[in-house]
Amino acid sequence: MTTTQDLDHALVGLFETDLNVAVPSADTDLLEGGLLNSVTFVELVMLLEERFGVTVPIDDIEVEQFRTIHQIALFVGSLLADQRRVAAA
Incomplete structure (x- = not known):
């Protein structure tokens, strides 16, 4: 099971490696x-x-x-949970 903390960590790496954004x-406001x-x-969406x-x-x-990596992690986590529910049905 993927936790939000795991997703936070994966997303930090994705930003650094794939988007070249440190x-x-x-919790940093990415937009502001x-x-x-x-x-x-x-x-980002494609990645x-x-x-x-x-x-x-x-x-x-x-x-x-x-707005933040943490909020993106929550969003991705909800998409993954929805996907698991559909697969289990």
Whole structure:
């Protein structure tokens, strides 16, 4: 089972390695700090889908879900949980 802390750690690595963005902490405001812009956001969504095997429902995305790494981890965790529920049904 993947915990939010595991996801936080994986996302910090994803930002550093794949997006070349150094994020000081999982609670750093990515939007206010200019670390996440429209181009990086699109790349991030594609990476989340590829890395975690989830589908990000573009129509349901809210900015607050991507404000910090921790909030992204919660979002990805909820997508993974939904995916497990569907698979179990």
